[in-house]
Amino acid sequence: xxxxxxxxxxxxxxxxxxxxxxxxxxxxxxxxxxxxxxxxxxxxxxxxxxxxxxxxxxxxxxxxxxxxxxxxxxxxxxxxxxxxxxxxxxxxxxxxxxxxxxxxxxxxxxxxxxxxxxxxxxxxxxxxxxxxxxxxxxx
Amino acid sequence: xxxxxxxxxxxxxxxxxxxxxxxxxxxxxxxxxxxxxxxxxxxxxxxxxxxxxxxxxxxxxxxxxxxxxxxxxxxxxxxxxxxxxxxxxxxxxxxxxxxxxxxxxxxxxxxxxxxxxxxxxxxxxxxxxxxxxxxxxxxxxxxxxxxxxxxxxxxxxxxxxxxxxxxxxxxxxxxxxxxxxxxxxxxxxxxxxxxxxxxxxxxxxxxxxxxxxxxxxxxxxxxxxxxxxxxxxxxxxxxxxxxxxxxxxxxxxxxxxxxxxxxxxxxxxxxxxxxxxxxxxxxxxxxxxxxxxxxxxxxxxxxxxxxxxxxxxxxxxxxxxxxxxxxxxxxxxxxxxxxxxxxxxxxxxxxxxxxxxxxxxxxxxxxxxxxxxxxxxxxxxxxxxxxxxxxxxxxxxxxxxxxxxxxxxxxxxxxxxxxxxxxxxxxxxxxxxxxxxxxxxxxxxxxxxxxxxxxxxxxxxxxxxxxxxxxxxxxxxxxxxxxxxxxxxxxxxxxxxxxxxxxxxxxxxxxxxxxxxxxxxxxxxxxxxxxxxxxxxxxxxxxxxxxxxxxxxxxxxxxxx
Numbered sequence: 057x058x059x060x061x062x063x064x065x066x067x068x069x070x071x072x073x074x075x076x077x078x079x080x081x082x083x084x085x086x087x088x089x090x091x092x093x094x095x096x097x098x099x100x101x102x103x104x105x106x107x108x109x110x111x112x113x114x115x116x117x118x119x120x121x122x123x124x125x126x127x128x129x130x131x132x133x134x135x136x137x138x139x140x141x142x143x144x145x146x147x148x149x150x151x152x153x154x155x156x157x158x159x160x161x162x163x164x165x166x167x168x169x170x171x172x173x174x175x176x177x178x179x180x181x182x183x184x185x186x187x188x189x190x191x192x193x194x195x
Numbered sequence: 196x197x198x199x200x201x202x203x204x205x206x207x208x209x210x211x212x213x214x215x216x217x218x219x220x221x222x223x224x225x226x227x228x229x230x231x232x233x234x235x236x237x238x239x240x241x242x243x244x245x246x247x248x249x250x251x252x253x254x255x256x257x258x259x260x261x262x263x264x265x266x267x268x269x270x271x272x273x274x275x276x277x278x279x280x281x282x283x284x285x286x287x288x289x290x291x292x293x294x295x296x297x298x299x300x301x302x303x304x305x306x307x308x309x310x311x312x313x314x315x316x317x318x319x320x321x322x323x324x325x326x327x328x329x330x331x332x333x334x335x336x337x338x339x340x341x342x343x344x345x346x347x348x349x350x351x352x353x354x355x356x357x358x359x360x361x362x363x364x365x366x367x368x369x370x371x372x373x374x375x376x377x378x379x380x381x382x383x384x385x386x387x388x389x390x391x392x393x394x395x396x397x398x399x400x401x402x403x404x405x406x407x408x409x410x411x412x413x414x415x416x417x418x419x420x421x422x423x424x425x426x427x428x429x430x431x432x433x434x435x436x437x438x439x440x441x442x443x444x445x446x447x448x449x450x451x452x453x454x455x456x457x458x459x460x461x462x463x464x465x466x467x468x469x470x471x472x473x474x475x476x477x478x479x480x481x482x483x484x485x486x487x488x489x490x491x492x493x494x495x496x497x498x499x500x501x502x503x504x505x506x507x508x509x510x511x512x513x514x515x516x517x518x519x520x521x522x523x524x525x526x527x528x529x530x531x532x533x534x535x536x537x538x539x540x541x542x543x544x545x546x547x548x549x550x551x552x553x554x555x556x557x558x559x560x561x562x563x564x565x566x567x568x569x570x571x572x573x574x575x576x577x578x579x580x581x582x583x584x585x586x587x588x589x590x591x592x593x594x595x596x597x598x599x600x601x602x603x604x605x606x607x608x609x610x611x612x613x614x615x616x617x618x619x620x621x622x623x624x625x626x627x628x629x630x631x632x633x634x635x636x637x638x639x640x641x642x643x644x645x646x647x648x649x650x651x652x653x654x655x656x657x658x659x660x661x662x663x664x665x666x667x668x669x670x671x672x673x674x675x676x677x678x679x680x681x682x683x684x685x686x687x688x689x690x691x692x693x694x695x696x697x698x699x700x701x702x703x704x705x706x707x708x709x710x711x712x713x714x715x716x717x718x719x720x721x722x723x724x725x726x727x728x729x730x731x732x733x734x735x736x737x738x739x740x741x742x743x744x745x746x747x748x749x750x751x752x753x754x755x756x
Contacts, residue, residue: 072314072330074403077445077532080645080756081652097754098403099318101326123314124571124681125329132328155571155678173536173569174665176656 063188066114068096068105070133073123078151078173082118085177086184102132110140115188116147119167126154127161134165147187151175205245234490235448236650237613243605251612256503260598262518264506266499266611267599268557269522274595279553280560281585282359282526286311286336287572288685290346293336297351299575303582307389307560309359310347311335312369317404319365319740322689332685334572335361339693340733344372345379353377358389359436359526359560364406366393367419368739371727374429390433390482390526393419396459396631397438399750400640401445406740409632411747413466415722420467422723424477433482435463436526439501442640443486444532446648449497450614452486454621455631455640457505461622462631464513474513478520485558487549488530494549495601496610498525498556504615527553528562534569538664539676542566547584554594555601561585571678638753645756693735700733708732709742716746 067083069076076098087093094112096105109117119130130150137143143166150162151171159170168187171180231239240247251257258264261271270276283300285308286293297308312335315327321339322331331337338344348358353376362369370391374384395412398405405412416435423429439456447455460481467477485501487494505523509515529549534542543566550563563581565573573581589595601607628634635641654660661667708729715725729739 072318072320072326072404073334074398074401075445076403077648081649083756084645084649085652095754095756097752099326123330124333128329153570155680156675174662176666177652178656 062090062092064092064112064114065116065118066094066096066109066112067118067120068100069098069120070100070102070105070129071121071123071125072099073121074098075122076120079120082151082177082180085181089181102129102136105133106136106140109142109146114146115192116149116184119148119150121152126152127158130162130167131165147191202246202249209244209246233493234488235450235493237493243609245605247605247609251608257602263510263521264503265522266503267602269502269524273557273598275598278589278595279558280307280357281305281582282307282309282560282562283578283582284309284311284361284528284562285578288332288336288681289688290336290338290343294347294349300582303579304586305582307357307359309562310361312362313337314404316736317362319406319736321735321737322686322693324737331689332681337689338369339689339735340696341372341375341730342696342733344376348376353380354382354386360389361392363392363395363398363404364412365736365740366391367415367723367726368730368736370419371723371730374727375731384429387429388431390436391419392438393435394438394459396462396635397441399635399752400442400455401644402441405750407743407747408750409636413632416463417467417470417472418721418723420477421470421472421721424480425472432480434477434480436482436484437463438484440484440486440528442644443488444530445644446651447644448647449488449493450617451621451643451647453497453501453504453614453618456483457508457618458622458625458631458634461508465630474515475517475520478509478515479517483523483525485525485527486530487527487553489533489545489549491548491552492607493610494552495556496607497614498558499611500614500618504618524559526560527558529564531564531568534564535662535665536569538670538673539566539570541664543580543584546581550584550588551592551594554588557599567676567678574677574679696733704732705734708734709738712739712742713746716743
């Protein structure tokens with residue numbers, strides 16, 4: 057993969073919470089790791105996130121939420137991605153304050169991985185590099 | 196402070212100590228780090244002595260409690276007179292559930308209420324708004340109309356408690372609902388004590404629950420000042436809680452927290468003066484809100500520095516005459532961001548240390564976080580431990596026995612001076628930009644906060660900073676702790692209630708009051724009376740905010756990362 061053909065990541069904040077310290081740190085760490093990052097800003101609807109993903113032609117979407125509305129909002133996002141035919145064409149990962157017991161349900165929806173509080177950014181970077189390589193270069 | 200001769204003697208002896216005692220040891224056993232820094236990345240010396248305080252004067256810089264410059268506290272007796280108010284921020288689900296939690300907290304000896312509203316309420320959406328999906332009752336209680344507010348305070352006499360409300364963009368709507376509930380309890384508004392956060396500038400730079408652009412938002416805020424203070428409708432009400440807390444949580448340093456908060460405060464004072472409200476009538480009802488983080492001495496110094504700097508700004512920059520205008524009264528909350536999802540019980544200890552800093556720093560009220568807040572909303576048990584932590588500090592630790600117990604510590608006094616000086620440098624920079632409103636509009640403050648947050652994260656990842664259980668002293672699989680989950684039925688219950696109210700109320704009257712709000716918002720008149728009328732007619736929060744959205748427009752954030 058050449059520099060002009062970098063992985064493109066959409067970092068998105070669905071829901072109404074304004075806590076984007078984590079989302080911005082992850083966005084910056086991915087950018088520092090050589091990926092192209094688009095950050096949506098806070099308070100995005102599922103519709104606006106999916107439409108941004110479509111327009112920006114991204115390889116992955118990172119969803120960050122701290123308000124507890126993840127189950128409903130992530131489900132809606134995954135449904136819309138499916139409708140647009142994007143669900144299997146890109147990777148969705150998530151982070152924020154998400155109880156561990158919710159992970160199986162989110163995985164079933166198609167969210168590849170949920171990163172909890174305290175996850176080092178390099179763990180996220182390494183995961184994405186590996187997962188995106190597998191999905192887009194070896195598949 | 197000491198005479199020159201004595202200082203020279205100390206200087207000489209310090210040199211001797213370094214040569215004879217310290218250096219031989221350092222050669223054999225170097226210190227464990229090459230650099231010692233605080234949580235906010237300020238350099239810390241090996242040792243502080245009277246030499247560090249050479250330039251400061253006890254009477255002008257430290258003084259006595261209850262007197263300018265208030266370094267030692269705003270009241271002459273501090274906690275010997277009355278302990279700080281133990282005020283736990285609480286709210287989730289429906290108004291009934293939160294009402295029950297309030298009553299429980301009051302039974303357990305809490306002395307003030309603090310309402311957490313859900314995000315749709317904070318952003319001026321009713322529970323049936325499409326953007327409210329999944330958010331109803333999640334991070335606080337859902338309030339759509341006065342009816343919900345009546346339920347929220349049912350059985351709680353509002354002249355007997357003081358209530359703090361974390362509400363910003365639609366602050367005037369929630370304040371008028373509170374007034375209306377009191378009226379129904381037979382209590383007139385001039386008896387009400389409490390605080391409304393009403394601090395929009397930090398919403399743009401950190402917290403995110405803005406609705407309107409900065410300028411009309413500033414008008415709404417100063418309308419509250421005018422209504423409560425100038426018209427003297429609510430003389431015991433704190434009309435704003437100018438908050439550093441959320442900027443600190445978003446990642447800024449202690450120095451930046453002081454600087455950005457006071458820069459915001461200056462902007463509010465200037466806006467109120469411009470509106471023609473006399474300084475000493477509103478300044479006494481300005482209150483502040485700080486974060487208490489892990490670094491024990493730095494935080495104590497921060498509280499002292501902020502208090503002194505504000506006194507100087509009010510007296511020297513604005514020429515306030517009434518001593519009460521010089522006094523910074525503040526609420527403190529422990530640092531939510533410092534809590535870890537790993538080994539959550541450890542958070543009890545972090546909270547205790549942070550709460551101690553607030554008590555040593557002279558806070559007027561305090562919220563202690565619950566140990567499970569990196570995982571979910573506080574469970575009942577966790578919230579109870581958090582409150583008990585304050586009670587132990589107040590009654591068992593001894594810190595409440597004397598005033599400003601760390602005054603005179605060479606370290607704390609030096610750091611107090613340094614935080615004040617460096618915060619002032621920032622304020623001057625913001626003045627040059629054109630004040631806090633312009634600094635926010637240009638994304639200056641947002642960028643500064645993000646830079647500090649990113650650096651802090653990197654320091655953790657490179658282990659320049661140790662966080663127990665996160666990047667060191669890690670233990671494997673951890674037992675699950677019980678967490679609070681908001682019942683998904685809450686949304687349905689709330690929606691049904693909203694439908695019912697809209698059917699039962701006098702809809703003509705509602706339309707009339709909303710038209711009045713529209714009319715006034717297009718003028719320079721104070722909006723509060725019109726909002727009071729709408730609220731009493733059971734207009735919804737969303738309906739009122741929609742009228743204002745149409746007139747004022749909505750804020751679009753610049754993206755900074």
